[in-house]
Amino acid sequence: MPEALESVVGHLLRDLAPQVLGAVARRHGDVDAAEDAVQEALVAAALQWPRQGIPANPHGWLYHVALRRFTDHLRSEMSRRRREDAVATAVWAEWAFVPPPDVELGxxxxxxxxxxxxxxxxxxxxxxxxxxxxxxxxxxxxxxxxxxxxxxxxxxxxxxxxxxASIKSSKLPFTLPDGAERTxxxxxxxxxxxxxxxxxYASSSGPLLQxxxxxxxxxxxxxxxxxxxxxxxxxxxxxxxxxxxxxxxxxRTGSSGELIPLDEQDRxxxxxxxxxxxxxxxxxxxSRGAVGPYQLQAAIAAVHDEAARAEQTDWPQILALYGVLERMSDNPMVSLNRAIAAAMVHGPEAGLRQMEALDGDVRLRGHYRLDAVRAHLHERLGHAERAIAHYRAAAERTASIPERDYLTLKAARLAAAARASQPS
Incomplete structure (x- = not known):
């Protein structure tokens, strides 16, 4: 079977999995059992579809196979409890009235x-x-x-x-909320x-950046x-x-999938x-008046995107927006991004000083971005040895292969430049 079809099947299954899980969980109210049933249906599809072709209604196919698996598990459990016949009859009678779900539901x-x-x-x-x-x-x-x-x-x-376990034991209705509860x-x-x-957008691990x-x-x-x-x-x-x-x-990526940082991208x-x-x-x-953290982050992204060139970025505005966002949320990544903005406005030393407060935050202990940012700021200051050490430390700590390769290459280039500058 052509690899292209296998790739199409893989993408289709990833897209459909949460939709099918939602349908099965909404029907039976048991996320754990529904997830097991859907996983079995996905495995069956991955084995059958590349050989037999994608069905006309792939969503309905997965839903019914998952429902059969769910019913099989339920029947097995009821058998163990010596109540198989009565429960299985009720389940199958109910299922007979359920039409295949459509992909587009509104x-x-x-x-x-x-x-x-x-x-x-x-x-x-x-x-x-x-x-x-x-x-x-x-x-x-x-x-x-x-x-x-x-x-x-x-x-x-x-x-x-x-x-x-909490959802299963709570006995609360597993239904779509409305009104105040949805809010x-x-x-x-x-x-x-x-x-x-x-x-x-930025995968935390594996060979792909995105x-x-x-x-x-x-x-x-x-x-x-x-x-x-x-x-x-x-x-x-x-x-x-x-x-x-x-x-x-x-x-964001080059021809080989390598990371391209924001300031070097072809806009x-x-x-x-x-x-x-x-x-x-x-x-x-x-303009509606109630400003929240997602609006502030979107405003920051808009400032970046509206700059025709990296050097035209309005960093003072970004720094001010991060200041408001930092007061609104207890997120160390926001504080780290504010330190980067401070470095762009007031110089690398200012950014490094702001980062000192993050060293005691247990949520960032050992996180590669602390070393990556420090490496960049020390590089701007001309501190080659410190920058190399931090780039290498960051590369060791990230699980993303493109991030690791980028950081390793930065360290190697700095080391080569330092050797070339030494008198022979």
């Missing part, structure tokens, strides 16, 4: 969007709800989620497991979409959510942030249609 019927809200369950803490939703609806691995939360992988695995869960849903997009399947799905869901809640400024702000950031995608490759759309969204959101 805003209110989008099963992935439903799953986002459903996983942000009132039985869970916000952190647990976000972690579970990233796993179920976002398709992120436990390691990727742990990286986003700046915690060990084992800790995140326990958190996700407890979240599933309460909205913050967690937005944060999930933000983290899914970030992992897609995972467009994740970033595209996050944008799709953000558009759907914006259509559902068009007057919410933070929903608009998040969508604007995604569009303004994703607009640079084509310029002619940026998607100016997405930039215009994002600027319009964030401008409209900011």
């Amino acid at each position: 805003v209110e019927g989008d099963d992935t969007l439903r799953l986002l809200f459903l996983c942000c369950h009132p039985a869970l803490t916000p952190a647990s709800a976000i972690a579970l939703t990233l796993r179920a609806a976002g398709g992120l691995t436990t390691a990727e989620i742990a990286s986003a939360f700046l915690v060990p992988e084992a800790t995140m695995a326990q958190r996700i497991s407890r979240a599933k 309460e869960r909205l913050g967690a849903v937005l944060h999930v979409l933000y983290l899914i997009f970030n992992e897609g 995972r467009t399947d994740l970033s595209n799905e996050a944008i799709r869901l953000a558009r759907t959510l914006h259509a559902l809640l068009p007057d919410d400024p933070e929903v608009a702000g998040l969508l604007a942030l995604m569009l303004l950031t994703d607009a640079r995608r084509a310029a 002619a490759l940026w998607d100016h249609g997405l930039i215009a759309e994002g600027v319009a969204l964030v401008s409209g959101a900011l």
Whole structure:
């Protein structure tokens, strides 16, 4: 079977997985069992579709296979409890009246969007709800989620497991919320979409810098959510942030997939249609008066995107926006980005001084970006040995191969330049 078809099947399965999981979980209210059933359906599809061809209704095919697997597991469990016949009869009778789901369900019927809200369950803490939703609806691995939360992988695995158990034991209805309850869960849903997009735009591990399947799905869901809640400024702000950031995608990597930093990108490759759309969204959101963190981040992205050349970037405005954002959120990455902006406005020494406060933050302990930023600032100051040491330390700590290669190359070039400058 041609590799092209296998690639199409792989992309299709990644796109459909959260939608099918949402449909099965919405029907049965058991995320853990639904996830197992959907995984088995995905394996079956990955084996059969490349040989037999993609079915006319792939969403419906996966849904029904997953439902059969779910029913099989349920029948097995009931058999163990000596109640197989009665329960199986009830399950199959109910299933007989369920029509195959359509792929296009509209805003209110989008099963992935439903799953986002459903996983942000009132039985869970916000952190647990976000972690579970990233796993179920976002398709992120436990390691990727742990990286986003700046915690060990084992800790995140326990958190996700407890979240599933809490929903199962709570006995609360597993339904799409409306009114005030949907508003309460909205913050967690937005944060999930933000983290899914970030992992897609800058993958935390592996050989690829970008995972467009994740970033595209996050944008799709953000558009759907914006259509559902068009007057919410933070929903608009998040969508604007995604569009303004994703607009640079084509310029972020070279011909071999190597990382190209923002100040070296060919801005002619940026998607100016997405930039215009994002600027319009964030401008409209900011004009409504209630300013939130996603609007501020979108405003920062807009300042970068509206600069025709890197040297024309309005860094004082970016520094001011990061100052407001830092006061609004307890996020060490915001403080690190503010230190970078301070270095661009007031010089590298100012950035290094601001970074000293981050050394005691346990959430950033051992994070490669601390060393990467320090390396860049020391390089600007002409401190070659310090810059080389920090570039090498950052390369050792990142799990992203393109990031590692970029940092290693920076260290090697600095070392070669230092040797060349020495008298023979």
